[in-house]
Amino acid sequence: MTELYPFTPSGPTRRSTLRAAGGGALLLGLGLAGCRSAVSNTSSSPQGASAAPHRGGVLNVAVNADFTPALLFAQSGQSLQQRLIYNTLTRYDDDLRPKPELATSWTYAKDGRSITLRLRDDVTFHNGREFTADDVVFAVKNLQNPVRAAQLRSTAATITGFEKRGDHELVLKLAHPVNNLFDLFEFMIITDPESVEDAVAGKKFIGTGPFKLKKWSPGSGLSLTRNDAYWQPGRPYLDGVELRVIAQADALISSLRSGQSQLSFDVPGKSIGVVKSESGLTISDYDTGAGAIYLGVNTTVAPLNDRTVRQALARAVDRDRLVAQTLGGYGLASAAPWPKSSPAFTEAHRTHYTHDPAKARALLKSAGHSRLDLPMLHIALPGETAIAESIQYDLKQIGVHVTLQPTDGATAQKKLISQGMPALWSMGHGFAQVQPSTLAVSAYPFNEAKNTSRYRSAEYTEVVQEAWTKPETDTAAANALHEKISSILLDEAFLIDLVVRGQLQVSAARLHGVTLNKFSYLNLDNAYLV
Secondary structure, X not given: OEEEEEOOXXXXXXXXXXXXXXXXXXXXXXXOOOOOOEEEEOOOOOOOOOOOOOOOXXXXXXXXXXXOHHHOOOOOOOOOOHHHHOOOOEEEOOXXXXXXXXXXXXXXXXXXXXXXXXXXXXXXXXXXXXOOHHHHHHHHHHHHOHHHOOOOHHHHHOEEEEEEOOOOEEEEEEOOOOOOHHHHHHHOOOOOHHHHHHHHOOOOOOOOOOEEEEEEEOOOEEEEEEOOOOOOOOOOOOOEEEEEEOOOHHHHHHHHHHOOOOEEOOOOHHHHHHHHOOOOEEEEEEOOOXXXXXXXXXXXXXXXXXXXXXXXXXXXXXXXXXXXXXXXXXXXXXXXXXXXXXXXXXXXXXXXXXXXXXXXXXXXXXXXXXXXXXXXXXXXXXXXHHHHHHHHHHHHOOOEEEEEEEEOHHHHHHHHHHOOOOOEEEEEEOOOOOOHHHHHHHOOOOXXXXXXXXXXXXXXXXXXXXXXXXXXXXXXXXXHHHHHHHHHHHHHOOEEEEEEEOOEEEEEOOEEOOEEOXXXXXXXXXXXXX
């Protein structure tokens, strides 16, 4: 058994202090800065270089769409606020090594069929109730509930038993080994069981996080206030956070330039040039690969049930132009879903489909088509519309005429989950930035058992399940399985990846300490304004 005793920056809990002192364990000092790797900064005052942190101030965050309570337990474009109100058990560093949050340490059984978690014993919910192992049991069972539409429900479902060892130690028993438990632990927010139904109805949000809900104004945004009883001493520095809905790109940019907002992740790529020249703003690119742009294909709609037609579409899109003109130069043109940080990434997969309209037209002709007319759904936001129009233009060059169907984000997400998409759709996906097996067992567009494209394959299911249950330590076998998954995705083209990108952050130069986790949950524990 491998036993770890990592610590949070605020120090060990009372219980872990005693245990570590008695056992002579290796103590790992670490920060909760999270998974942030800013590859591009533009400002006279880059993030992290400033005066010492201090208390006070309210941070205004400009978002382009309102929070959707019904999607609280699903990864979506409205997940930014998750880590502000709630904590998770663990969080990854940039190299996919789990670090503690509400769990302080863990022990895997040798057979991979159970894991023992030690939990913090100094945490309370916003209503004053103590956090215990019962809350972890509830969180797992909550994600096992199909009603929650949580992408990691398959992983949660492998947990078939719970053994409590007091209030702050818990054994999770597994039906079979899986290699993405820590994806679940970072994805799974810890909520108050008694108010969870109020949460999904938008009435009450009670967590253990750094901020408490002050008010949710549907259509306007969330107002949060500092949690004075937060378990990290002296945190957060900010007195409050306002997430303000500003749907129009021009208004959002104006809000940032005027200082009315100090942070946004929703500036369209085409508009990045406008803010680059602003000395009071900083642009940071989170290259964790937490997001990707893709063209979805409904394989039950003729002639998209023909793989040759789908491969033609994959060769029609000019990915490099999409990055340069539509995304402001931020992103990695890629035919595969994996960011460079993923163990599944290869340059051959990334360049498998290059822009080749002549080859695309030849493939369509070989399948008996010279012209196709198809609908394509997209989210009705400026950045998403620009992406859809770019794809529309490229497809037209090979004889595929696309009628755009603008749709609000909540409706698009519901259609994604329910397999209710039209012939084509353009959206973003996540889950390629964590354990590679998670993508194909959890993400709606890729799920081997029930994906949005309605693609099914015994071969795909077999290799995905094998990859999911393969021990992480068996690197060679895992890499071979990742290769098989990538080959199937590229060859079958039931989902056509276009660009891997992280979150593009525009912030005031006087704002420091902002981070995101692997699921793009905003972490403001150490954020402050100067």
